[in-house]
Amino acid sequence: MFSALRHSLTSLALSICCTLPALASTSPLGEIANQQTRHIATVFQGRMAGSPSEMLAADYLQQQFSQLGYQSDIRRFNTRYLYTTKDGHQNWHNVSASSVIAAREGVEPQQIIIMAHLDTYTPLSDNDVNNNLGGLTLQGVDDNASGLGVMLELATRLKSIPTRYGIRFIATSGEELGNLGAEDILKRMSASEKKNTLLVINLDNLIVGDKLYFNSGKSTPTAVSKLTRDRALALARQMNIKATTNPGLNAKHPKGTGCCSDEDVFDKAGIPVLAVEATNWSLGKKDGYQQLAKSKAFPDGTSWHNALIDNQQYLDKWLPHRIEKRSRDVVRVVLPLVKELAKAKQ
Template sequence: MKMNYGIVFLFLLFLAGCKPEVDKPVSIKEDVVFLSDDTLEGRQTGTDGEKAAAEYIAERFKNLGLEGKGTNNYLQPFTFKPKTNPHQKVNYNVVKGDSTITGINVLGYLNNNAKTTIVIGAHYDHLGYGAEGSLHRGEKAIHNGADDNASGVAVMLNLAEKLKEKNTNNNYLFMAFSGEEMGLLGSNYFVKNPTTDIKKINYMINMDMVGRLKADSTLAVYGVGTSPILKQTLRAHNDSFKLIQKESGIGPSDHTSFYNADIPVLHFFTGQHEDYHKPSDDFEKLNYQGMNTISNYIFEVISDLDNNGKLPFRKTKNESEDVPRFKVGLGVIPDYLFDGKGMRIDGISEEKPAQKAGLQKGDIVVKLGDTAVVDMMSYMKVLATFEKGDTTKVIVDRNGELVEAKIEF
């Protein structure tokens, strides 16, 4: 299948623009702008747009002086048949022509002739014109995925620039994963088909949605329990963030694939927002100064760990196993990084119970029915007790004032 002419034109413009000044660093914003351009049509796995994004990242790796570490220079293609139900295992390497899709991981290697290798990764695929997982309910539209996850790829590329000839006690494998939105497919494929000795991977750093650092500078880091030294290292270099540390190495992003291979992981995340999985996730809304600060922070953490040898791996509790099942929903986007009392609303969905009840972004749910809501888990537990057709009351803290509303599920 040939690329459409718009994608070819944009890609050729990029190549023409970057070659005369190979030594000039490309900014985080420039990478985000390219990867989230309409011309790439949302970078859905297996499409021309994703292929163009893969070639862009490969060219960036080349200009940064990284070696290709895929099965085809910088690229690691993998073919799979999509799942027909959520419990089915993905079937890789199936016969072409049988409803198959080809994703492409992009791998760049910084070889310091060290005994161990650090993987620094981010997925680059997204939802195209609104694949499964889209929260958009309007007309068909391109989902550019600036925060999800052009932001993570841009910070990864920035770290590749920083780490050249620095912290040389490890090698570095920079990876842009395909197929994350379809179920962590690219990272899962790499772990099962590694292009380097997986037993020599020291630890893995993952960045997924790091482009919306808020005014309170809240940064979540998952996987801090996967090696004993990680918590103290993160705290030692934090002078910029309201840091929220989560123990578990399992979560809805590519670090999970490496954790399942007994590799310590750190996953960085600035939180969900109203534009999550919608066409409105565009580059103009990102906090580029915040992304630079995050990149500098991760670099400091890597620098601190440079002389620590191979980190010991430790199993963590899978916190997602404690999450109750729901028959209904309020129709809100929770602020997962809020650490005050209650559940803060970060976004309201159209035509859902919360909007109909007059709830607003920024409201903090402190009571649902007869149950006090003190944190995210207590909110989920009480929500799981309701069924479709039930009515109840909700009390929210709105700028210090308690407001009561009626909810109909």
């Protein structure tokens, strides 16, 4: 029965894949990311780990990478999460999640990983459902179709550029359940693969936040931070793009990436990371968890997980042109950075 369902979902994903016109690398910077972000958010809304929409999104991404000439496959893993009802009962829900990996080898064995999570928030309680958090209608434009869109543009523009080091693109699932997809990826990496991973760049929540941030991991060596975080900030300044880094106001995350994103898994394993995000580390007591000033449109100062807010129509209305601008800004900084780090030959 599952095999038949899987076949029908794959067929549907392939038909959906053809609905988005092929985007050329000659498009203006950021345009591919903008269009892919909007497409993924609206066609694959409700991308909860293990859901049919998540499976379709994984198939779509795998096809996109394959069409670009990358070696690409889908990695599935089984997991579960605890759901709490309004009367306090807790039940385990089993899911089979799907992550996508695409790679192109370099001349040398070292690699740079560029990643973004593909799943949207899974409601963990009746309270979540009643507050429109997660669920089947959550588009997740900011969290995290935006990261996927930028990743696909980077893949498009790097596909024909020879590099000394390999580049691997990873779209993880289960991030919203506790970075489970990233943990699965790390667990499957060999000791040599871990050693040869020069950097993990994680793209997450790129639209709503007031400011663009580039943060190094707590375990990232200072020399690597200078070549990655500091170089990204320098590129941004050259292009008059407003960007900064975690000011270290929160004792729990002093000058680190923060909390609860996929890069944390690699940071804890001692692998250098660079987190790219849009938020506002100066607002609110929690520091880094409030994306923008509280207002009528954003009463909590956030959009995270809210199906009524984190969608294309709402963000276009209250943050006009923000999706296009942030897509362009992130690509303008990260693309030349990756070329430098991977030793591109042009």
